[in-house]
Amino acid sequence: MKQEFKVLGTRPIRPDGLDKVTGKAMFGADKSVTGMLHARILRSPHAHAEIVSIDTSKAEALAGVKAVITGDDFADVENRWSRYTMQNCMAQGRALYDGHAVAAVAAVSKTIAAEALKLIEVEYKVLSHVMDVDEAMAPGAPVLHEGVKARKLGDDVSGNTVGYYSFGHGDPEKGFAAADEVIERTFKTAAVHQGYIEPHACLADLGSDGKGELWCSTQGHYMVREVCAEILHIDASQLRVTASEIGGGFGGKTTVFIEPVALKLSQKAGKPVKLVMSREDVFRASGPTMSASMDVKIGMSKDGKITGAHAKLRYQGGAFPYQMVMMGAMSAFAAYDLEHVQAEGWDVMTNRPKMISYRAPGAPMAVYAVESVMDELCQKLELDPIDTRLLNAAKEGTKSSYGPTFKAIGLVEALEAAKAHPHYSAPLAPNTGRGVSCGFWFNFGGQVSVSMAINADGTVNLIEGNPDIGGSRASISMMAAEALGIEFDRVRTIVGDTASVGFSDVTDGSRVTFAVGIATINAAKAAIKEMCQRAAKIWEIDAEAVEWVDGAAQPTGHNAGNFPPMSLAEIAATSGKTGGPIAGHHEGAPDKAGVSFGVHLVDVEVDPETGFTAIKRYTAFQDVGKAIHPAYVEGQIQGGAVQGIGWALNEEYIYGEDGRLQNAGFLDYRIPVASDLPMIEPVIIEVPNPGHPFGVRGCGETAIVPPLAAVANGVAQAIGVRMFALPMSPPKILKAL
């Protein structure tokens, strides 16, 4: 049954909008305190080098310099993942990629700090490096760290191979034998950066008593607190972390790059330290996502049924062990109901910056490879790409390619909406092709805390612990209003610091509207229970005889008593006399996140004389469960599509033979600009997630998954040649023509 809502589904003005457009909002670099120092980081110019020695004496002697640190200033950390994070923030013994931090300075001005960097003498012994995933995986490649090779692997792969995963069921070989057509292809995709507007920035103040304050731009300030407390060897309770407004993260702010450095400098100097990355630093030493090399083989019957599918995914994730190819292997074939399927993945280290999540991490490239082969099969067998996908689509009850059996999902609905949309039947201009692709993301639940206070004037304050990167303050206020039965503008939601509300996992996995939503609803329930008790007290009836309807307490029936409903505002007004403040809170770890499928349609025009690809029309269909604030949901869908288009067409990390990054800036790292794009039409599909009271699935990530293949399939149709590597930049397309 479809639920009726009063607040959900409306489009109130975003609560953070005015501050952001007037410049009042405080981002990472906006905070300053009296007496603070400015920090700068010295970075390795080599892709791989032993740090023979670092002489900081001249820098320390420069007037105005208050602290200099190197890797030696950091004591060992027990947890190996935290140790990698620390060594990524500041190299110890070896510089592992171009841009790896080797020393840092705090000084009374930025200019002096920059001067001091020039006075630091580092003696390097350059070592051989490896950048490409296939080369890094080959036996004999220079190995980044010894002793971390994935256990089950043999001598056919190098020690850089830190992870191996396999998912699936049935026997793909059997499936291929039954096929009328089998296509196997190899694909490559480049490393891409999350490309957020705001560089990482923080202001740290750590006293000799171990008490610390940290202000930073992050997707998860509790994560920052725990990692920094571990690295600095202080108690989590003593470090209060406040998340600034955030100028984008897209997964790139789910770890730390500079915070431990700023804290250490502050501790050493005894003063607050501000550390802001330059854009060049951001490209060289933060992000990016993995690059990939992939083999995909799919067998199909004449009528379009997939008989067998196999993927081999090799991802490189930079200079430290990591675990992310698993997500790719799980996502690769998730859209299809398959009898014989296997997806394998290998995580590989290279001399590149340590990878970090990027919107649906691991999925876009895997799905690009799979959906490209699907498209080629449809072309070869002369099948309609949407009908073929419908024939194979996963539905409720399908045993997914990665294990679990799907509950209610909306892939069929999204495909049908795409098929019925005028875009799909519109005529195509010359040199133009139309691409289709499915996409998938799991979404996530995770730990969450919410605290809600009912104020005496009938308004509501809500504190949650997840930085708002996509409009969650609006949607959480809306869900609180819906649950309480009051107007949206009665509620104000803020993101609390780590000392003001309980632990919350990082804002990632498209989890916040889902998980914080559930905590909010439960906090509202607790407050409602209390309000019903207050009404019962006033009416002198049993609390069980009071129910909450449309924002007011009322007797459950005539037998219970004959009183007019008492609104939230009325109950709140007398709360001081009926037992004190009314509040509700909830802490939990909801785990019934609903997976989300999307289908994208794109028309691309390729200039046959220059290889330039123009996006002419773009329509994105996505099952979001329930769109709490549809405008924000549309923004998420559009944003994901744009980032995927950039990945498909122009974005890439370009390295020289020397292993140094050549395009550490937005001039030569080409994300799409507004004039590159048509209006991207989002089509919201709502198949409620049975695991959420309002049906929410989460919507932030799925939309970056389909565009890579959608654009590639469009290009293949436009030029009659298939490209097997991303980005499909103009020189590559022209060469292929």
Next chain:
Amino acid sequence: MRYVVAKDSREAVALLNTGEGARLLSGGTDVLVQMKLSGVAPDMLIDIKRIDGFNTISAEDSGFRIGATVSGAKMGAHPALKTLWPGVVEAVELIGSTQVQGRATMAGNLCNGSPAADSVPAMIAAEAVARIEGPDGTRDVPIAALLKGPGKTHLAKAELISSIFLPARAARAGDAYLRFIPRTEMDIAVASAGVSLEVDENSVVTKAVVALGAVAPTVVSVPEAAAALIGTKLDAAALEACAKACTAACNPIDDKRGTAEFRTKVAGVMATRAAKIAYARAGGQQ
């Protein structure tokens, strides 16, 4: 670092003459970026924006004299200039964004010495002439004669450009500029072409200048490509010959912005497309 606002060109020249570390500041959209990102640290910045006449566009001998510090936005807002030299104005207007347009100048674009500078091929096609002030007085030099190499011009020590003259032109004439970039704006030309044409009453091309950007150490004029157009009505054979001549004139680098092969191919495409636009603007009918 000293920042000095020059009152007149004599003072600017004198200041330039005081030492190696002085740099002229016009719109600053190159200089300031270099100071911020590339560690360029001049001892003195000589601001020439307040010099009388430097910020004006004036009609002269049926052409236009563009002061050295006239911004792209100002040129774009000058209807008569746009009518006379639409290709030059469209080239200048391609530079940067709205914000950059409010500052960036043609003279600065030229003196920055980039082979990919957008206004330079258009200026060469227009046979524009720079007026130069220096310790030895004033001289007029065609733009094409000022190009030296990446980051370099043939301006002598302590010389500056005070204005650029765009000459008068025949009634049936037109020019155009096109560049290739991987996106639609905010990018640097990977290959570009400026073309200026004159046609007779029968739409036959009587005069042509073709200049290419980003395919050699400097912007290059390609007389063979121009010759391929003269005497034709821009038929397919003429355009093909023009493209071939452009390809032959290319001597590009292979870099992150484009392969040599790509630049060479696309230069010809830009030139023939620009030629067609210039031809239509000249009133040519095939």
